Amino acid sequence: MEPTIIDGKKVAASALNDVRAEIASLSNRGVQPGLAVVLVGDDPASRAYVGSKERTCNDLGMFSLKKELPADTTQEALLGLIDELNDDPRVHGILVQSPPPPQIDEAAVVRALDPAKDVDGFHPANVAKLALEDATGFVPCTPLGCQRLLTAYDIPIEGAHVVVVGRSLIVGKSLGLLLMAKGEAANATVTIAHSRTRDLAAITRSADIVVAAIGRPHFLTETHIREGAVVIDVGINRVEDTSKKKGYRLVGDVDFDAVAPKCQAITPVPGGVGPMTIAMLMMNTVKACRQQTGLDS
């Protein structure tokens, strides 16, 4: 079978064009959406992600505030900054890049965010809204990106068996809630599997759609996937590669070369889910801006 390679860059560019138009129309009404991104420490991957979020904001005409704090920042200092950003009217969305250094209690930082500005969708109030199917909340960006990729390629979700491998709040658990909800681009039958799941291959082989979000390079192989399945690979893993200038390359949680020939459609890494996450962050920030300014249409 010749698989469709799902082009995340293309779908993300189209989503960002929609966001750009929304920002222009808000600007005509005297409002500029703003996003604050907080980076604590100097993890190179986190720095790269934060840099690309800032560039995307600037490119769209969004107000962007980058706050870089040293690796030895205290919990108190970080909470002080969150308070400031919660009160800053230029800032409609706040994102604290994860993972923070070990002295930081990340859950406490997330709880300190104003839920109305929590464009990551990690605050308990937003997690509850997702579970309650209350559309005023914020859904985490990566699950939103996966859903949008499926709809962009007309892959039916309603009634489909979706097996999500990985139970993180950021991806697995939230994507499960999103796709099992009642409504459009949802109504799926969802199974959440994880590292302790017994006979994982038997479960993933029963899936119409497999989402890999377990954070282990090439974890899913051809034995896990049935002929004609759709595979969404959320993994971004660095593996050593001395032939590359950087000394590493990025691979997904799926062994793409082994799995792709069996699939109806599959996302590559990079260029699949990754670009969608930033696009959905921008969408969430515009939604936050509309809610906070009362321009909610």
Ligand code: GUN
């Ligand atoms: N680190 C990796 N992905 C994410 C994300 O979606 N949000 C935040 N805040 N940090 C991340």
